Amino acid sequence: MSVFKFLKSKTFFKQVAIAIIGLLVFIFILKYWLGVTTNHNQKIQVPDLQKLSLNDVQNKLKELNLDFKVMDSASFNPEYPKKSVIEQTPEAGAFVKEKRKIYLTLNPSKYRDITIPDLNGRTKRQASSELKAIGFNIGTNFTYVSDIGEDVVRGLRHKGNILQPGDQLPQNAIIDMVLGDGKGN
Structure with missing residues (x-):
């Protein structure tokens, strides 16, 4: 059988149709799986954590199913309470997904x-x-x-x-x- 006859045959068109249907099914399954595993369309607004102690931050973020990590201590700022949050990333008001880490910079307890x-x-x-x-x-x-x-x-x-x-x-x-x-x- 020649190549041209095979390309015109019903067997070739059946195989192409099966391949296209299989590809479409795979794409839909992949899209559904990614939507479930990446929490698609889920948004949690990051609260303002400035001037809060670490205990208050932990309680507030636990309620929202968020996590935090203390990155650094800045220079002492007398306008903020000791060992309270001075900066946060992402900023307050930003939208994130659950279990996201909020990175915090704390106010030291005194001047260095x-x-x-x-x-x-x-x-x-x-x-x-x-x-x-x-x-x-x-x-x-x-x-x-x-x-x-x-x-x-x-x-x-x-x-x-x-x-x-x-x-x-x-x-x-x-x-x-x-x-x-x-x-x-």
């Missing part, structure tokens, strides 16, 4: 600690600039001691306590300077 540098012998201006650059605030309560250098740093204090290089204080702590008066020997 910063090491006190050795500023002895630096000018008041240099020391102020360096302390501000690393995150401290400069107090207005300057103490002057007898020293040959005028406005030269001879020590640092925090709440009346003498600070040594290498000590650690929380960021935004107020540091008072002990300065030379320029009248000493």
